Amino acid sequence: MAALRSKWSELCRQIQASSAAAVKAGPGAGPWYPPVVASLTAKSKAAQRRRQELFHQLLHEAGSIEKKLQLYEQRQRRKFVVYPQTFALRADRSYQSFTKTAFVPGLPPASRAPVHLDLGALRSLVCDALLQEYFYLRRPFACSPNPPESLHESFLTQLVTILSGQLAARNPLLATSTLDFQPQVNFYWMRGEEVVRHGHRSGRVDPVRFQIDDRPLLQIRVPKQLPKFVPLDHLVAEEIPVINHTPDKLPMFKRQYENKVFIGSKVADPCRYGHTQFHLIPERLKRKKLIQKNLAHHIEVVYRANGIASLFAWTAAQAMYQGFWSEADVTHPFVSQAVVTDGQYFAFFCYQLNTLALTVEADKNNPRKNICWGTDSKPLYEAVEENNIKGFNDEVLLQLIQFLLNRPKGLQTDRLPLASA
Amino acid sequence: MTLVRPGVPQPEDVVQFRVSMQMTRLDIKNYLEKIYNVPVAVVRTRIQFGKNKKRNHKNQKVKCPDYKVAYVQLDQGQTFQFPNLFPEKEQTPEPGSIDDIQNKYLEEERQKYQSDPRRGGVPAWFGL
Numbered sequence: 001m002a003a004l005r006s007k008w009s010e011l012c013r014q015i016q017a018s019s020a021a022a023v024k025a026g027p028g029a030g031p032w033y034p035p036v037v038a039s040l041t042a043k044s045k046a047a048q049r050r051r052q053e054l055f056h057q058l059l060h061e062a063g064s065i066e067k068k069l070q071l072y073e074q075r076q077r078r079k080f081v082v083y084p085q086t087f088a089l090r091a092d093r094s095y096q097s098f099t100k101t102a103f104v105p106g107l108p109p110a111s112r113a114p115v116h117l118d119l120g121a122l123r124s125l126v127c128d129a130l131l132q133e134y135f136y137l138r139r140p141f142a143c144s145p146n147p148p149e150s151l152h153e154s155f156l157t158q159l160v161t162i163l164s165g166q167l168a169a170r171n172p173l174l175a176t177s178t179l180d181f182q183p184q185v186n187f188y189w190m191r192g193e194e195v196v197r198h199g200h201r202s203g204r205v206d207p208v209r210f211q212i213d214d215r216p217l218l219q220i221r222v223p224k225q226l227p228k229f230v231p232l233d234h235l236v237a238e239e240i241p242v243i244n245h246t247p248d249k250l251p252m253f254k255r256q257y258e259n260k261v262f263i264g265s266k267v268a269d270p271c272r273y274g275h276t277q278f279h280l281i282p283e284r285l286k287r288k289k290l291i292q293k294n295l296a297h298h299i300e301v302v303y304r305a306n307g308i309a310s311l312f313a314w315t316a317a318q319a320m321y322q323g324f325w326s327e328a329d330v331t332h333p334f335v336s337q338a339v340v341t342d343g344q345y346f347a348f349f350c351y352q353l354n355t356l357a358l359t360v361e362a363d364k365n366n367p368r369k370n371i372c373w374g375t376d377s378k379p380l381y382e383a384v385e386e387n388n389i390k391g392f393n394d395e396v397l398l399q400l401i402q403f404l405l406n407r408p409k410g411l412q413t414d415r416l417p418l419a420s421a
Numbered sequence: 422m423t424l425v426r427p428g429v430p431q432p433e434d435v436v437q438f439r440v441s442m443q444m445t446r447l448d449i450k451n452y453l454e455k456i457y458n459v460p461v462a463v464v465r466t467r468i469q470f471g472k473n474k475k476r477n478h479k480n481q482k483v484k485c486p487d488y489k490v491a492y493v494q495l496d497q498g499q500t501f502q503f504p505n506l507f508p509e510k511e512q513t514p515e516p517g518s519i520d521d522i523q524n525k526y527l528e529e530e531r532q533k534y535q536s537d538p539r540r541g542g543v544p545a546w547f548g549l
Binding site for chain 2: 089090243244245246249250251294295297298
Protein backbone atom coordinates (compact mmCIF):
# COMPACT_ATOMS: atom_id res chain seq x y z
CA MET A 1 0.00 0.00 0.00
CA ALA A 2 2.79 2.41 0.98
CA ALA A 3 4.72 1.44 -2.16
CA LEU A 4 1.66 2.19 -4.30
CA ARG A 5 1.11 5.55 -2.61
CA SER A 6 4.75 6.53 -3.10
CA LYS A 7 4.61 5.47 -6.76
CA TRP A 8 1.43 7.51 -7.22
CA SER A 9 2.85 10.64 -5.64
CA GLU A 10 6.02 10.19 -7.71
CA LEU A 11 3.94 10.09 -10.89
CA CYS A 12 2.05 13.26 -9.87
CA ARG A 13 5.37 14.98 -9.12
CA GLN A 14 6.71 13.90 -12.53
CA ILE A 15 3.68 15.38 -14.27
CA GLN A 16 4.06 18.70 -12.41
CA ALA A 17 7.80 18.76 -13.10
CA SER A 18 7.32 18.12 -16.82
CA SER A 19 4.74 20.90 -17.11
CA ALA A 20 7.03 23.29 -15.15
CA ALA A 21 9.96 22.33 -17.42
CA ALA A 22 7.83 22.95 -20.49
CA VAL A 23 6.91 26.38 -19.15
CA LYS A 24 10.60 27.20 -18.51
CA ALA A 25 11.71 25.99 -21.93
CA GLY A 26 9.08 28.26 -23.48
CA PRO A 27 10.72 31.70 -24.11
CA GLY A 28 12.14 31.07 -27.61
CA ALA A 29 8.92 29.69 -29.11
CA GLY A 30 6.49 32.26 -27.69
CA PRO A 31 3.98 31.80 -24.81
CA TRP A 32 3.87 28.12 -23.69
CA TYR A 33 1.03 26.95 -21.46
CA PRO A 34 0.96 23.75 -19.41
CA PRO A 35 -1.24 20.99 -20.90
CA VAL A 36 -4.95 21.43 -20.16
CA VAL A 37 -5.89 18.17 -18.48
CA ALA A 38 -8.51 17.17 -15.93
CA SER A 39 -7.76 17.37 -12.24
CA LEU A 40 -6.61 14.27 -10.38
CA THR A 41 -8.55 14.76 -7.16
CA ALA A 42 -11.84 16.36 -8.25
CA LYS A 43 -15.21 14.62 -7.92
CA SER A 44 -15.86 14.58 -11.67
CA LYS A 45 -16.03 11.96 -14.41
CA ALA A 46 -13.03 13.48 -16.19
CA ALA A 47 -10.97 13.23 -13.00
CA GLN A 48 -12.06 9.62 -12.51
CA ARG A 49 -11.05 8.82 -16.09
CA ARG A 50 -7.64 10.44 -15.53
CA ARG A 51 -7.08 8.44 -12.32
CA GLN A 52 -8.01 5.26 -14.18
CA GLU A 53 -5.56 6.13 -16.98
CA LEU A 54 -2.81 6.68 -14.41
CA PHE A 55 -3.61 3.28 -12.86
CA HIS A 56 -3.45 1.64 -16.31
CA GLN A 57 -0.11 3.38 -16.85
CA LEU A 58 1.19 1.97 -13.53
CA LEU A 59 0.14 -1.53 -14.62
CA HIS A 60 1.76 -1.14 -18.06
CA GLU A 61 5.02 0.03 -16.47
CA ALA A 62 5.13 -2.61 -13.72
CA GLY A 63 8.62 -4.12 -13.40
CA SER A 64 7.75 -7.82 -13.26
CA ILE A 65 4.74 -10.03 -13.83
CA GLU A 66 4.36 -10.69 -10.10
CA LYS A 67 4.09 -6.92 -9.49
CA LYS A 68 1.62 -6.58 -12.35
CA LEU A 69 -0.59 -9.31 -10.91
CA GLN A 70 -0.27 -7.80 -7.43
CA LEU A 71 -1.50 -4.43 -8.72
CA TYR A 72 -4.28 -6.07 -10.75
CA GLU A 73 -5.52 -8.07 -7.74
CA GLN A 74 -5.03 -5.36 -5.17
CA ARG A 75 -8.43 -3.67 -4.87
CA GLN A 76 -11.05 -5.96 -3.37
CA ARG A 77 -14.71 -5.34 -4.10
CA ARG A 78 -17.81 -7.51 -4.12
CA LYS A 79 -17.71 -9.88 -7.10
CA PHE A 80 -19.75 -12.71 -8.56
CA VAL A 81 -18.35 -16.15 -7.80
CA VAL A 82 -18.61 -18.31 -10.91
CA TYR A 83 -18.73 -22.06 -10.20
CA PRO A 84 -17.77 -24.19 -13.22
CA GLN A 85 -19.76 -27.14 -11.80
CA THR A 86 -23.15 -25.56 -11.19
CA PHE A 87 -26.73 -26.75 -10.83
CA ALA A 88 -28.07 -23.54 -12.47
CA LEU A 89 -30.15 -24.20 -15.57
CA ARG A 90 -28.87 -22.79 -18.90
CA ALA A 91 -25.60 -21.84 -17.21
CA ASP A 92 -23.56 -22.49 -20.37
CA ARG A 93 -25.24 -19.58 -22.21
CA SER A 94 -24.59 -17.17 -19.34
CA TYR A 95 -20.98 -18.34 -18.98
CA GLN A 96 -20.46 -17.81 -22.70
CA SER A 97 -21.64 -14.21 -22.40
CA PHE A 98 -19.49 -13.53 -19.29
CA THR A 99 -16.36 -14.83 -21.03
CA LYS A 100 -17.12 -13.69 -24.63
CA THR A 101 -16.90 -17.28 -25.87
CA ALA A 102 -18.55 -18.75 -28.94
CA PHE A 103 -19.33 -22.46 -28.51
CA VAL A 104 -18.79 -24.63 -31.60
CA PRO A 105 -20.11 -28.21 -31.40
CA GLY A 106 -17.58 -30.83 -32.46
CA LEU A 107 -13.80 -30.64 -32.25
CA PRO A 108 -11.42 -28.57 -34.42
CA PRO A 109 -9.88 -30.39 -37.42
CA ALA A 110 -6.43 -30.50 -35.81
CA SER A 111 -7.74 -32.67 -32.97
CA ARG A 112 -9.34 -35.16 -35.33
CA ALA A 113 -6.21 -36.06 -37.30
CA PRO A 114 -5.76 -39.87 -37.65
CA VAL A 115 -3.22 -41.47 -35.32
CA HIS A 116 -1.27 -44.60 -36.24
CA LEU A 117 -0.85 -46.42 -33.00
CA ASP A 118 -1.11 -49.86 -31.46
CA LEU A 119 -4.48 -49.39 -29.81
CA GLY A 120 -4.64 -52.96 -28.47
CA ALA A 121 -1.83 -52.53 -25.95
CA LEU A 122 -3.25 -49.26 -24.63
CA ARG A 123 -6.75 -50.70 -24.53
CA SER A 124 -5.61 -53.66 -22.44
CA LEU A 125 -3.79 -51.32 -20.02
CA VAL A 126 -6.91 -49.16 -19.63
CA CYS A 127 -9.13 -52.22 -19.10
CA ASP A 128 -6.68 -53.48 -16.48
CA ALA A 129 -6.86 -50.14 -14.65
CA LEU A 130 -10.69 -50.23 -14.81
CA LEU A 131 -10.93 -53.73 -13.45
CA GLN A 132 -8.32 -53.00 -10.80
CA GLU A 133 -10.29 -50.06 -9.41
CA TYR A 134 -13.82 -51.39 -9.83
CA PHE A 135 -13.40 -55.14 -9.22
CA TYR A 136 -10.07 -56.53 -8.07
CA LEU A 137 -9.59 -54.24 -5.09
CA ARG A 138 -12.77 -55.64 -3.51
CA ARG A 139 -13.95 -52.36 -2.05
CA PRO A 140 -17.24 -52.77 -0.14
CA PHE A 141 -18.89 -49.82 -1.86
CA ALA A 142 -17.80 -50.63 -5.43
CA CYS A 143 -20.93 -52.71 -6.08
CA SER A 144 -23.32 -50.20 -4.50
CA PRO A 145 -25.61 -48.15 -6.81
CA ASN A 146 -23.97 -44.86 -5.70
CA PRO A 147 -20.20 -45.42 -5.48
CA PRO A 148 -18.33 -42.49 -3.88
CA GLU A 149 -16.27 -40.06 -5.95
CA SER A 150 -12.96 -41.42 -4.65
CA LEU A 151 -13.53 -44.52 -6.80
CA HIS A 152 -13.76 -42.51 -10.00
CA GLU A 153 -10.90 -40.25 -8.88
CA SER A 154 -8.55 -43.20 -8.42
CA PHE A 155 -9.50 -44.73 -11.78
CA LEU A 156 -9.00 -41.43 -13.64
CA THR A 157 -5.63 -40.83 -11.98
CA GLN A 158 -4.51 -44.31 -13.01
CA LEU A 159 -5.82 -43.76 -16.56
CA VAL A 160 -4.02 -40.46 -17.07
CA THR A 161 -0.72 -41.60 -15.56
CA ILE A 162 -0.72 -44.80 -17.63
CA LEU A 163 -1.59 -43.10 -20.89
CA SER A 164 0.80 -40.16 -20.46
CA GLY A 165 3.58 -42.54 -19.48
CA GLN A 166 3.01 -44.75 -22.53
CA LEU A 167 2.66 -41.82 -24.93
CA ALA A 168 5.69 -39.88 -23.65
CA ALA A 169 7.84 -41.76 -26.16
CA ARG A 170 5.74 -40.41 -29.02
CA ASN A 171 5.16 -36.94 -27.59
CA PRO A 172 8.36 -35.39 -26.20
CA LEU A 173 6.27 -32.58 -24.69
CA LEU A 174 4.70 -35.06 -22.26
CA ALA A 175 8.15 -36.15 -21.14
CA THR A 176 8.85 -32.62 -19.84
CA SER A 177 5.33 -31.96 -18.54
CA THR A 178 4.09 -31.60 -14.96
CA LEU A 179 1.07 -33.53 -13.74
CA ASP A 180 -0.79 -31.78 -10.89
CA PHE A 181 -3.34 -33.53 -8.69
CA GLN A 182 -6.22 -31.26 -7.62
CA PRO A 183 -4.42 -27.95 -8.23
CA GLN A 184 -5.99 -24.57 -7.63
CA VAL A 185 -6.93 -22.65 -10.78
CA ASN A 186 -8.22 -19.11 -10.21
CA PHE A 187 -9.01 -16.14 -12.41
CA TYR A 188 -10.43 -12.66 -11.71
CA TRP A 189 -11.87 -10.44 -14.47
CA MET A 190 -14.35 -7.63 -15.16
CA ARG A 191 -17.05 -7.64 -17.83
CA GLY A 192 -19.92 -5.26 -18.42
CA GLU A 193 -21.27 -2.53 -16.18
CA GLU A 194 -24.01 -2.21 -13.58
CA VAL A 195 -25.58 0.58 -11.56
CA VAL A 196 -25.00 0.29 -7.79
CA ARG A 197 -28.45 -0.13 -6.20
CA HIS A 198 -28.04 0.24 -2.44
CA GLY A 199 -25.65 2.00 -0.09
CA HIS A 200 -23.77 5.28 -0.11
CA ARG A 201 -22.55 4.68 -3.68
CA SER A 202 -26.01 4.07 -5.15
CA GLY A 203 -26.54 5.44 -8.65
CA ARG A 204 -22.87 5.12 -9.67
CA VAL A 205 -21.78 2.90 -12.57
CA ASP A 206 -19.43 0.06 -11.56
CA PRO A 207 -17.85 -2.73 -13.60
CA VAL A 208 -19.24 -6.23 -12.92
CA ARG A 209 -16.49 -8.36 -11.38
CA PHE A 210 -16.21 -12.16 -11.59
CA GLN A 211 -13.98 -14.74 -9.94
CA ILE A 212 -13.56 -18.43 -10.78
CA ASP A 213 -12.02 -20.75 -8.16
CA ASP A 214 -11.66 -24.16 -9.72
CA ARG A 215 -10.05 -27.44 -8.57
CA PRO A 216 -9.68 -29.77 -11.57
CA LEU A 217 -8.94 -33.38 -10.68
CA LEU A 218 -5.78 -33.55 -12.82
CA GLN A 219 -3.85 -31.07 -14.90
CA ILE A 220 -0.94 -31.37 -17.33
CA ARG A 221 1.23 -28.26 -17.69
CA VAL A 222 3.98 -28.00 -20.33
CA PRO A 223 6.91 -25.66 -20.99
CA LYS A 224 5.89 -24.99 -24.62
CA GLN A 225 2.61 -23.71 -25.96
CA LEU A 226 0.20 -25.89 -27.93
CA PRO A 227 -0.36 -24.87 -31.56
CA LYS A 228 -3.35 -22.65 -32.30
CA PHE A 229 -6.42 -24.20 -33.93
CA VAL A 230 -7.50 -21.14 -35.95
CA PRO A 231 -5.88 -17.72 -36.62
CA LEU A 232 -6.18 -14.99 -33.99
CA ASP A 233 -8.84 -12.91 -35.79
CA HIS A 234 -10.85 -15.86 -37.08
CA LEU A 235 -14.61 -15.15 -36.81
CA VAL A 236 -16.84 -18.12 -36.14
CA ALA A 237 -20.39 -18.38 -37.44
CA GLU A 238 -21.78 -19.11 -33.96
CA GLU A 239 -22.90 -16.06 -31.99
CA ILE A 240 -22.26 -15.26 -28.36
CA PRO A 241 -25.61 -15.36 -26.50
CA VAL A 242 -26.75 -11.97 -25.17
CA ILE A 243 -28.37 -11.95 -21.73
CA ASN A 244 -30.51 -8.98 -20.75
CA HIS A 245 -30.69 -9.62 -17.02
CA THR A 246 -28.11 -9.22 -14.27
CA PRO A 247 -25.93 -12.28 -13.50
CA ASP A 248 -27.54 -12.84 -10.09
CA LYS A 249 -30.75 -14.13 -11.70
CA LEU A 250 -28.79 -17.20 -12.81
CA PRO A 251 -28.63 -17.75 -9.68
CA MET A 252 -25.15 -16.43 -8.88
CA PHE A 253 -24.02 -14.69 -5.67
CA LYS A 254 -21.57 -11.98 -4.71
CA ARG A 255 -18.79 -12.18 -2.16
CA GLN A 256 -15.70 -10.14 -1.37
CA TYR A 257 -12.44 -11.96 -0.79
CA GLU A 258 -8.96 -12.30 -2.24
CA ASN A 259 -8.76 -11.68 -6.00
CA LYS A 260 -6.57 -14.47 -7.31
CA VAL A 261 -5.04 -15.29 -10.70
CA PHE A 262 -3.33 -18.70 -10.59
CA ILE A 263 -2.71 -21.49 -13.14
CA GLY A 264 -1.62 -24.20 -10.68
CA SER A 265 1.93 -22.99 -10.11
CA LYS A 266 3.59 -19.64 -9.49
CA VAL A 267 4.94 -17.38 -12.24
CA ALA A 268 8.55 -18.60 -12.02
CA ASP A 269 7.64 -22.21 -12.88
CA PRO A 270 8.99 -23.21 -16.34
CA CYS A 271 5.83 -25.23 -17.16
CA ARG A 272 3.71 -22.15 -17.64
CA TYR A 273 1.49 -23.25 -20.52
CA GLY A 274 -1.48 -25.56 -20.21
CA HIS A 275 -1.98 -28.85 -22.05
CA THR A 276 -4.95 -30.82 -20.69
CA GLN A 277 -7.23 -30.68 -17.67
CA PHE A 278 -9.38 -33.50 -16.32
CA HIS A 279 -12.55 -32.68 -14.40
CA LEU A 280 -14.73 -35.03 -12.38
CA ILE A 281 -18.42 -34.14 -12.09
CA PRO A 282 -19.65 -34.26 -8.46
CA GLU A 283 -22.31 -36.67 -7.22
CA ARG A 284 -25.13 -34.09 -7.13
CA LEU A 285 -24.77 -33.29 -10.85
CA LYS A 286 -24.51 -36.84 -12.19
CA ARG A 287 -26.78 -38.30 -14.86
CA LYS A 288 -28.89 -40.41 -12.49
CA LYS A 289 -29.74 -37.51 -10.20
CA LEU A 290 -30.64 -35.21 -13.11
CA ILE A 291 -32.84 -37.86 -14.73
CA GLN A 292 -34.63 -38.35 -11.38
CA LYS A 293 -35.43 -34.63 -11.36
CA ASN A 294 -36.72 -34.79 -15.00
CA LEU A 295 -33.74 -32.75 -16.24
CA ALA A 296 -32.30 -35.24 -18.75
CA HIS A 297 -31.74 -32.51 -21.35
CA HIS A 298 -29.66 -30.60 -18.82
CA ILE A 299 -26.91 -33.29 -18.63
CA GLU A 300 -24.94 -31.86 -21.57
CA VAL A 301 -25.37 -28.30 -20.23
CA VAL A 302 -23.50 -29.33 -17.05
CA TYR A 303 -20.56 -30.65 -19.09
CA ARG A 304 -20.51 -27.60 -21.37
CA ALA A 305 -20.65 -25.06 -18.53
CA ASN A 306 -17.82 -26.88 -16.74
CA GLY A 307 -15.69 -26.99 -19.90
CA ILE A 308 -16.20 -23.36 -20.86
CA ALA A 309 -15.70 -21.84 -17.40
CA SER A 310 -12.70 -23.98 -16.33
CA LEU A 311 -10.90 -23.66 -19.65
CA PHE A 312 -11.47 -19.90 -19.82
CA ALA A 313 -10.08 -19.43 -16.30
CA TRP A 314 -7.00 -21.60 -16.99
CA THR A 315 -6.20 -20.15 -20.44
CA ALA A 316 -6.77 -16.54 -19.38
CA ALA A 317 -4.61 -17.04 -16.27
CA GLN A 318 -1.85 -18.45 -18.54
CA ALA A 319 -2.14 -15.29 -20.68
CA MET A 320 -1.88 -13.07 -17.56
CA TYR A 321 1.25 -15.01 -16.53
CA GLN A 322 2.78 -13.84 -19.83
CA GLY A 323 1.99 -10.22 -19.02
CA PHE A 324 -1.22 -9.70 -21.02
CA TRP A 325 -4.30 -8.16 -19.42
CA SER A 326 -7.52 -6.41 -20.51
CA GLU A 327 -5.74 -3.21 -21.64
CA ALA A 328 -2.80 -5.14 -23.15
CA ASP A 329 -4.57 -7.72 -25.29
CA VAL A 330 -2.97 -11.03 -26.31
CA THR A 331 -0.80 -10.93 -29.45
CA HIS A 332 -1.04 -14.66 -30.14
CA PRO A 333 -3.81 -17.12 -29.22
CA PHE A 334 -3.56 -19.28 -26.09
CA VAL A 335 -4.82 -22.85 -26.35
CA SER A 336 -5.89 -25.48 -23.80
CA GLN A 337 -7.78 -28.76 -23.72
CA ALA A 338 -10.04 -30.39 -21.15
CA VAL A 339 -11.81 -33.67 -20.54
CA VAL A 340 -14.95 -33.53 -18.36
CA THR A 341 -16.12 -36.88 -17.07
CA ASP A 342 -18.21 -38.57 -14.42
CA GLY A 343 -16.16 -41.77 -14.44
CA GLN A 344 -17.99 -43.46 -17.30
CA TYR A 345 -19.04 -40.74 -19.75
CA PHE A 346 -16.37 -38.50 -21.30
CA ALA A 347 -16.82 -35.11 -22.99
CA PHE A 348 -13.90 -33.37 -24.74
CA PHE A 349 -13.34 -29.60 -24.97
CA CYS A 350 -10.77 -27.40 -26.75
CA TYR A 351 -10.44 -23.69 -25.97
CA GLN A 352 -8.71 -20.91 -27.86
CA LEU A 353 -8.31 -17.55 -26.10
CA ASN A 354 -8.17 -14.77 -28.71
CA THR A 355 -8.95 -11.80 -26.52
CA LEU A 356 -8.60 -10.78 -22.86
CA ALA A 357 -10.17 -7.35 -23.42
CA LEU A 358 -13.53 -7.99 -21.74
CA THR A 359 -14.06 -4.66 -19.90
CA VAL A 360 -16.42 -2.09 -21.43
CA GLU A 361 -13.70 0.36 -22.59
CA ALA A 362 -11.41 -2.34 -23.97
CA ASP A 363 -14.27 -4.15 -25.75
CA LYS A 364 -15.50 -1.12 -27.75
CA ASN A 365 -13.72 -1.93 -31.04
CA ASN A 366 -12.86 -5.57 -30.42
CA PRO A 367 -14.30 -7.97 -33.03
CA ARG A 368 -12.31 -10.96 -31.70
CA LYS A 369 -14.05 -13.65 -29.68
CA ASN A 370 -12.83 -16.66 -27.73
CA ILE A 371 -13.80 -20.03 -29.18
CA CYS A 372 -14.65 -23.24 -27.33
CA TRP A 373 -15.09 -26.50 -29.23
CA GLY A 374 -16.84 -29.35 -27.39
CA THR A 375 -18.46 -32.74 -27.88
CA ASP A 376 -21.38 -34.45 -26.21
CA SER A 377 -20.58 -36.97 -23.50
CA LYS A 378 -19.88 -40.51 -24.72
CA PRO A 379 -19.42 -43.63 -22.57
CA LEU A 380 -16.00 -45.25 -22.35
CA TYR A 381 -17.63 -48.55 -21.34
CA GLU A 382 -21.17 -49.80 -20.83
CA ALA A 383 -20.77 -51.76 -17.61
CA VAL A 384 -18.18 -53.55 -15.50
CA GLU A 385 -19.34 -57.05 -14.73
CA GLU A 386 -17.22 -59.46 -12.74
CA ASN A 387 -13.86 -59.69 -14.46
CA ASN A 388 -15.34 -58.34 -17.71
CA ILE A 389 -15.87 -54.96 -19.32
CA LYS A 390 -18.92 -54.74 -21.55
CA GLY A 391 -19.08 -52.40 -24.50
CA PHE A 392 -15.66 -50.76 -24.43
CA ASN A 393 -15.71 -47.74 -26.74
CA ASP A 394 -12.52 -47.36 -28.77
CA GLU A 395 -13.45 -43.91 -30.10
CA VAL A 396 -13.32 -42.32 -26.67
CA LEU A 397 -9.92 -43.89 -25.98
CA LEU A 398 -8.67 -42.71 -29.38
CA GLN A 399 -9.84 -39.16 -28.70
CA LEU A 400 -8.08 -39.22 -25.29
CA ILE A 401 -4.89 -40.37 -26.98
CA GLN A 402 -5.18 -37.66 -29.65
CA PHE A 403 -5.60 -35.05 -26.92
CA LEU A 404 -2.51 -36.26 -25.08
CA LEU A 405 -0.47 -36.44 -28.30
CA ASN A 406 -1.20 -32.81 -29.18
CA ARG A 407 2.11 -30.94 -29.48
CA PRO A 408 3.66 -28.03 -31.41
CA LYS A 409 4.94 -29.03 -34.87
CA GLY A 410 8.63 -29.69 -35.37
CA LEU A 411 9.35 -30.70 -31.77
CA GLN A 412 12.55 -32.69 -31.18
CA THR A 413 13.38 -34.49 -27.97
CA ASP A 414 16.88 -33.10 -27.49
CA ARG A 415 15.87 -29.44 -27.94
CA LEU A 416 13.32 -29.14 -25.12
CA PRO A 417 14.12 -27.31 -21.85
CA LEU A 418 14.12 -29.61 -18.84
CA ALA A 419 11.25 -29.23 -16.41
CA SER A 420 13.72 -28.89 -13.54
CA ALA A 421 15.82 -26.15 -15.26
CA MET B 422 -51.17 -17.84 -6.70
CA THR B 423 -50.87 -14.63 -8.75
CA LEU B 424 -48.74 -14.10 -11.84
CA VAL B 425 -46.97 -10.74 -11.45
CA ARG B 426 -44.76 -8.57 -13.63
CA PRO B 427 -41.14 -8.81 -12.43
CA GLY B 428 -39.68 -5.57 -11.09
CA VAL B 429 -36.23 -6.28 -12.60
CA PRO B 430 -35.54 -8.09 -15.92
CA GLN B 431 -35.60 -11.87 -15.45
CA PRO B 432 -34.29 -14.62 -17.79
CA GLU B 433 -36.70 -15.49 -20.63
CA ASP B 434 -37.79 -18.80 -19.10
CA VAL B 435 -38.63 -17.41 -15.64
CA VAL B 436 -42.17 -16.57 -14.52
CA GLN B 437 -42.74 -14.66 -11.27
CA PHE B 438 -45.64 -15.48 -8.91
CA ARG B 439 -46.91 -14.26 -5.55
CA VAL B 440 -48.01 -17.32 -3.61
CA SER B 441 -49.42 -18.13 -0.19
CA MET B 442 -46.87 -18.20 2.64
CA GLN B 443 -47.73 -21.83 3.36
CA MET B 444 -46.85 -23.11 -0.14
CA THR B 445 -43.48 -24.79 -0.68
CA ARG B 446 -41.56 -24.98 -3.96
CA LEU B 447 -42.58 -28.62 -4.43
CA ASP B 448 -46.22 -27.62 -3.91
CA ILE B 449 -45.88 -24.90 -6.55
CA LYS B 450 -44.24 -27.29 -9.02
CA ASN B 451 -46.93 -29.95 -8.60
CA TYR B 452 -49.70 -27.32 -8.75
CA LEU B 453 -48.51 -25.93 -12.07
CA GLU B 454 -47.70 -29.30 -13.62
CA LYS B 455 -50.87 -31.15 -12.65
CA ILE B 456 -53.53 -28.45 -12.82
CA TYR B 457 -52.24 -26.23 -15.62
CA ASN B 458 -49.97 -28.72 -17.51
CA VAL B 459 -47.08 -26.27 -17.41
CA PRO B 460 -43.65 -28.01 -17.58
CA VAL B 461 -41.60 -26.72 -14.64
CA ALA B 462 -37.86 -27.31 -14.37
CA VAL B 463 -37.10 -25.66 -11.03
CA VAL B 464 -38.75 -23.28 -8.54
CA ARG B 465 -36.99 -20.79 -6.27
CA THR B 466 -38.86 -18.98 -3.51
CA ARG B 467 -38.23 -16.11 -1.15
CA ILE B 468 -40.28 -14.31 1.48
CA GLN B 469 -40.65 -10.56 1.05
CA PHE B 470 -40.84 -8.76 4.37
CA GLY B 471 -43.58 -6.08 4.48
CA LYS B 472 -42.30 -2.93 6.17
CA ASN B 473 -43.73 -1.57 9.40
CA LYS B 474 -42.90 2.06 8.68
CA LYS B 475 -46.27 3.58 7.66
CA ARG B 476 -48.33 5.33 10.27
CA ASN B 477 -52.10 5.88 10.39
CA HIS B 478 -54.06 8.98 11.52
CA LYS B 479 -53.51 7.94 15.17
CA ASN B 480 -49.73 7.79 14.60
CA GLN B 481 -49.80 4.00 15.15
CA LYS B 482 -47.47 1.90 13.04
CA VAL B 483 -49.22 0.05 10.20
CA LYS B 484 -47.60 -3.17 8.99
CA CYS B 485 -47.71 -4.04 5.28
CA PRO B 486 -48.31 -7.81 4.87
CA ASP B 487 -45.46 -10.24 4.17
CA TYR B 488 -45.76 -12.34 1.03
CA LYS B 489 -43.90 -15.17 -0.68
CA VAL B 490 -42.50 -14.72 -4.20
CA ALA B 491 -41.82 -17.74 -6.42
CA TYR B 492 -39.56 -17.69 -9.50
CA VAL B 493 -40.59 -20.61 -11.71
CA GLN B 494 -38.12 -21.67 -14.40
CA LEU B 495 -39.92 -23.35 -17.31
CA ASP B 496 -38.79 -26.59 -18.91
CA GLN B 497 -38.52 -27.77 -22.53
CA GLY B 498 -37.14 -24.48 -23.81
CA GLN B 499 -40.39 -22.56 -23.21
CA THR B 500 -40.20 -18.82 -22.63
CA PHE B 501 -42.57 -16.29 -21.13
CA GLN B 502 -42.77 -12.52 -21.38
CA PHE B 503 -45.23 -10.63 -19.15
CA PRO B 504 -47.64 -8.88 -21.57
CA ASN B 505 -48.12 -5.13 -21.76
CA LEU B 506 -51.62 -4.80 -20.25
CA PHE B 507 -52.09 -1.09 -20.96
CA PRO B 508 -50.76 -0.36 -24.46
CA GLU B 509 -50.82 3.32 -25.45
CA LYS B 510 -53.46 4.05 -28.07
CA GLU B 511 -52.96 6.73 -30.74
CA GLN B 512 -55.46 9.48 -30.01
CA THR B 513 -56.90 10.50 -33.42
CA PRO B 514 -60.23 12.26 -32.83
CA GLU B 515 -62.96 11.83 -35.50
CA PRO B 516 -63.35 14.76 -37.90
CA GLY B 517 -66.44 16.78 -36.90
CA SER B 518 -66.45 15.69 -33.21
CA ILE B 519 -66.18 18.18 -30.30
CA ASP B 520 -62.59 17.07 -29.44
CA ASP B 521 -61.43 17.72 -33.00
CA ILE B 522 -62.97 21.24 -33.11
CA GLN B 523 -61.49 22.03 -29.66
CA ASN B 524 -57.99 20.86 -30.75
CA LYS B 525 -58.17 22.97 -33.93
CA TYR B 526 -59.25 26.08 -31.97
CA LEU B 527 -56.42 25.62 -29.45
CA GLU B 528 -53.94 25.20 -32.32
CA GLU B 529 -55.08 28.48 -33.91
CA GLU B 530 -54.83 30.35 -30.59
CA ARG B 531 -51.27 28.99 -30.06
CA GLN B 532 -50.27 30.12 -33.55
CA LYS B 533 -51.33 33.73 -32.72
CA TYR B 534 -49.03 33.96 -29.68
CA GLN B 535 -45.88 32.57 -31.35
CA SER B 536 -43.02 34.98 -31.90
CA ASP B 537 -41.92 36.16 -35.33
CA PRO B 538 -39.62 33.46 -36.85
CA ARG B 539 -37.68 36.18 -38.70
CA ARG B 540 -36.28 37.43 -35.36
CA GLY B 541 -34.37 34.10 -34.94
CA GLY B 542 -35.23 33.42 -31.26
CA VAL B 543 -34.33 36.95 -30.07
CA PRO B 544 -36.91 38.15 -27.44
CA ALA B 545 -39.45 40.85 -28.41
CA TRP B 546 -38.26 43.41 -25.82
CA PHE B 547 -34.77 43.56 -27.40
CA GLY B 548 -34.32 46.39 -29.86
CA LEU B 549 -31.15 47.94 -31.16
